[in-house]
Amino acid sequence: MSLDERIITQAILEEYFEKFKSSLDLDVAIIGGGPSGLTAARLLAADGFNVALFERKLSLGGGMWGGGMTWNIIVVQEESVHLLTDVGVPVKRYKDNYFTADAVAATTTLASAACLAGAKVFNCMSVEDVVLREEDGIKRVTGIVINSSPVEMAGLHVDPVVLASKYLIEATGHAVEVLHTLVRKNDVRLNTPSGGIEGEQSMWAEVAETNTVKNTQEIFPGLYVAGMAANASYGSYRMGPIFGGMLLSGEKVAADIAAKLRG
Ligand code: 48F
Secondary structure (H helix, E strand, C coil): CCCCHHHHHHHHHHHHHHHHHCCCEEEEEEECCCHHHHHHHHHHHHCCCCEEEEECCCCCCHHHCCCECCECEEEEEHHHCHHHHCCCCCCEEEECCEEEEEHHHHHHHHHHHHHHCCCEEEECEEEEEEEEEEECCEEEEEEEEEEEHHHHHHCCCCCCEEEEEEEEEECCHHHCHHHHHHHHHCCCCCCCCCCCCCCCEEECHHHHHHHHHHCCEEEECCEEECCHHHHHHHCCEECCCECHHHHHHHHHHHHHHHHHHHC
């Protein structure tokens, strides 16, 4: 059978922009495709919400690929094991409350499960800002401002485009980039003790893991923080290559937002 290159191009163009068009009015925009963002994307999409995930890099998975120091095994605690086994990741009990999984199997399976559940993934796409609106004196985020990662990396002066979303999840990890932009550009107060970004503290895995879930919440009207971004925003500790808190944070943010969307 003959192959026409123009039809290959046309297929990509039409299918991509169909996906993009169906993302102009999202229920949830997830920023960052690490373990917390991927888990939230899967659960919200499986619930039937219009969900898209934006990831700066070509590959999804964030900091999960390399386990600890490139030794590509991850550790999770018992209460989070279901978030791996539910999608088919083999998990072994190492001892007591310590379980292990292959980091590559976990990363690829979480990414695959999010896509197959119906989350629309836009990789190679950076979120550079949010959309703000004010009503009755209350400011709220109502969308995201995105640009192509190669444009961002090359420092080209090209304007971004904008998508609307009822809720945003910042799951960008340690850097909490989008929240930093929100605070730097606008006279806003966050739902944190100081009203600003508290900043991350050094290593304390046990406290950090509990706090990752506790700190997963709406930090500004319309904007939730999840995963390591939650601890960096609320001033808690880092935890190293234990990932249960990340998965549970994704589960919590999905449940909280689903409840809000259902009213
Ligand atoms: O850092 P990351 O894996 O986020 P996470 O879900 O998990 C944290 C753990 O990997 C690890 C840890 C646990 O022990 O502390 O660090 O909190 O993934 C964050 C993703 O967000 C992308 C980034 O490329 C990464 O894949 N990202 C960051 N900023 C942006 C972004 C942005 N502005 N736009 C799009 N993607």
